[in-house]
Amino acid sequence: DGGITQSPKYLFRKEGQNVTLSCEQNLNHDAMYWYRQDPGQGLRLIYYSQIVNDFQKGDIAEGYSVSREKKESFPLTVTSAQKNPTAFYLCASSHFSGRTDTQYFGPGTRLTVL
Amino acid sequence: AQKVTQAQTEISVVEKEDVTLDCVYETRDTTYYLFWYKQPPSGELVFLIRRNSFDEQNEISGRYSWNFQKSTSSFNFTITASQVVDSAVYFCALIHSGGSNYKLTFGKGTLLTVNP
Numbered sequence: 660d661g662g663i664t665q666s667p668k669y670l671f672r673k674e675g676q677n678v679t680l681s682c683e684q685n686l687n688h689d690a691m692y693w694y695r696q697d698p699g700q701g702l703r704l705i706y707y708s709q710i711v712n713d714f715q716k717g718d719i720a721e722g723y724s725v726s727r728e729k730k731e732s733f734p735l736t737v738t739s740a741q742k743n744p745t746a747f748y749l750c751a752s753s754h755f756s757g758r759t760d761t762q763y764f765g766p767g768t769r770l771t772v773l
Numbered sequence: 774a775q776k777v778t779q780a781q782t783e784i785s786v787v788e789k790e791d792v793t794l795d796c797v798y799e800t801r802d803t804t805y806y807l808f809w810y811k812q813p814p815s816g817e818l819v820f821l822i823r824r825n826s827f828d829e830q831n832e833i834s835g836r837y838s839w840n841f842q843k844s845t846s847s848f849n850f851t852i853t854a855s856q857v858v859d860s861a862v863y864f865c866a867l868i869h870s871g872g873s874n875y876k877l878t879f880g881k882g883t884l885l886t887v888n889p
Contacts, residue, residue, distance in 0.1 A: 702877070767817060
């Protein structure tokens with residue numbers, strides 16, 4: 660089955676630690692995205708990548724880093740510089756036939772800082 | 774700047790009632806796309822519909838229907854004969870064809886609870 664997988668589903672981090680969230684897709688999509696969702700809020704874009712080895716900052720990139728070494732994978736690292744990392748993180752992907760392609764989402768990772 | 778407003782924070786209905794979720798958007802662009810996503814308690818966002826700014830035809834898919842009116846900048850979503858499985862947070866979103874990023878602008882969502 661084609662789709663987007665994210666792991667882990669739940670993640671707990673101690674303050675001062677970096678953690679990496681995994682996102683893999685087998686839809687052969689070119690573009691991938693990371694969003695953050697806080698309670699009662701819509702989603703906010705952290706980073707996006709149009710092609711391998713290229714990525715761009717979104718609205719709230721501070722304290723986060725990404726890599727795109729393979730088309731299928733777009734891991735997100737939440738660094739210790741992120742002041743309030745507790746949130747629900749959603750990865751998405753889309754075909755790159757244009758900027759307005761429909762974005763399809765993974766199941767999400769819930770990160771809690773202890 | 775783009776903005777999506779979902780004024781209804783929470784809606785509660787009894788099963789089999791019809792319910793309409795409102796979405797009002799702001800954009801300066803003439804070409805844009807509107808989306809609705811469903812987020813059940815599991816958390817995953819499920820794509821429901823995409824509509825471009827040049828297509829104002831209403832759409833019906835089973836119990837779901839969408840009413841797009843450019844004159845009022847609205848893209849409302851109606852569920853007919855609601856079911857408990859429709860309970861979820863519903864997000865309206867906008868993306869425009871110009872600009873330098875690929876950001877979907879989301880509303881804050883409407884929590885729909887369908888009671889048996």
